[in-house]
Amino acid sequence: MQIITIQPEAIFQALADETRLRIIRLKVVTGDESCLCELVDSLQEPSYKLSRHLKILRQAGLLSSQKEGRWVYHRLVTTPAYLAQLYATVQALPDSKGIYRADLKRFRDRLCLREDGRCQVGIQSEAFKTEAG
Amino acid sequence: MQIITIQPEAIFQALADETRLRIIRLKVVTGDESCLCELVDSLQEPSYKLSRHLKILRQAGLLSSQKEGRWVYHRLVTTPAYLAQLYATVQALPDSKGIYRADLKRFRDRLCLREDGRCQVGIQSEAFKTEAG
DNA sequence: TGCATGATTGCACTATAGTGCAAGTGTTGT
């Protein structure tokens, strides 16, 4: 079920937070769906924090979520067309501090732990910790 | 002088407000530069309110402002390229409540009061008031 | 059935943002 955004500014409000922008940008670049624990390991942020930001993104209509057993997979919503256009803009943003590059690297490493394309392991924060945080 | 935005989320923060989105959208559609009093008449909002929102947009790097006598003209900043891309997205947003259409109509009417392409008259709010507000 | 675990949420706290009023700044024209 997808929640339609009524107020246009809600879309920008959803992206007006560093953590949420990291989430969206990671998904824009990879295109993959991912569960919360994979995001926790990739962004190195506590699960309750990401869970709340995911909810906000869902309510803004940018993400759709689907439960599979214990795991909840989140993916980008790409319609209406202006959302796809928005994601292209997000992808074009500068990454002066290298945050998104670091997130992406951890995410790619984390994907290696999947089996049959599904997450099996839960939070492994320590294993993916880097000096950058 | 243009202020460079350091944090990408600041751009979205700047657009995460209905009034500021109305300002940007009006400028995206028309492409014109405009002074504060023209915006006051177009958006039917008090000048102190718009003045503050214009400042925020300026600090975010979306607008540049230039003083000409008593009047201050504001125009869109279109570089770097992702800003132009962002404006295209803004233009593609739905206008379910007809707000932007009404703003645009008042703005076009207001432009008729210019002489030699420059504003001459100051705030005329009452003259542009519509039943919609 | 009970436990481990992925995910969510209630609560309290803090910081920030938006607003209206009123005062102030700077420029034009008389």
Added chain:
DNA sequence: ACAACACTTGCACTATAGTGCAATCATGCA
């Protein structure tokens, strides 16, 4: 010099957003 006017801003107030802790929900497995 003075008044008018376009525009800005200090102040107080209110509402909202983000965060951490801890409790809770929900599912799979022994």
